[in-house]
Amino acid sequence: MEKLKIAVSSCLLGEEVRFNGGHKRHRWLTHTLGEYADFVPYCPEVAIGMGIPRNPIRLIQTDSGTRAVDTDDATRDYTDALRDYAESVLPELDDVDGYVLMQGSPSCGMERVKLYNRHGIPEKNASGIYAEVIMQHRPWLPVEESGRLTDANLVENFVQRLYVYREWRTTRPWQSAKTLIDFHARQKYLLMMHDYAAYKRLGQLLADLKDKSRLEAIGHDYLEGLMTALKQVPKRGHRVNVLQHVMGYFKQELSDKEKASIRRSIEQYQAREVPFIVPVAMLKHYAYLHGDRFPYLMNQTFLNPYPEALGLRNPI
Ligand code: SF4
Structure with a gap:
């Protein structure tokens, strides 16, 4: 049987692309599903030039909607860049069988990502900026996040x-x-x-x-x-x-x-x-x-x- 082709948040494959230079290798993905699948890694934050290491970002609620901003400096706003990158990736996703996203990430999280109010208090759950675009435009694509794969x-x-x-x-x-x-x-x-x-x-x-x-x-x-x-x-x-x-x-x-x-x-x-x-x-x-x-x-x-x-x- 031909292998599956699955898009994956790069850090789940062990790539050291997180804000702190670390990774979040997911054992079931790499050791079990990996026998049956070829993975296509995507790290939107690195792809838009945020660098490694980098300041972490978080989602905040603003008058113009949810924004992904630097945790130390909210004027450094990565929302549009993440959305543009997600849109640029969409045609490539027509050749994959599914997508595994990193849980909790303001970029990649599928759901239940912390969304902070004006006082810096997490109030609601949201999807990561990049993940939201992918799921909106490819609603039929099987998508799951790492934390649920236990x-x-x-x-x-x-x-x-x-x-x-x-x-x-x-x-x-x-x-x-x-x-x-x-x-x-x-x-x-x-x-x-x-x-x-x-x-x-x-x-x-x-x-x-x-x-x-x-x-x-x-x-x-x-x-x-x-x-x-x-x-x-x-x-x-x-x-x-x-x-x-x-x-x-x-x-x-x-x-x-x-x-x-x-x-x-x-x-x-x-x-x-x-x-x-x-x-x-x-x-x-x-x-x-x-x-x-x-x-x-x-x-x-x-x-x-x-x-x-x-x-x-x-x-x-
Ligand atoms: S969660 Fe997404 S943006 Fe963050 S390091 Fe992993 S792949 Fe990159």
């Missing part, structure tokens, strides 16, 4: 989005009605798990694709809806519902004992006794044994969402 559910969710978006980006399914509908069909159980209403809504969006001149625009709307739905971390009940749907395919193929054994593993997952991967692995086993009879199921992204060696789907 939560198993969020890691799984992010990796899932990376691979779905990579498939979209590389196979370009919006080029014909058939490929768009096939793509949506493959996401059925994944979407049912994340957001059933979105699955229905997106299906309706693809209901009339006769006008070829509108395919790209519809595909664009579809992508935004899809990536928004996949941001939702699936609830346990929705996961169970999908497991039961998948099991339904094998009703005729399985003995009573086999069915009882799968049901038991689903119940154990529901009771938080085993991780999600346990019933999924059982279902995959039977899917491979009997899969030639169920091509629709075998094509589902849900069965093979990302490389198994990443060891995801493990939260109990």
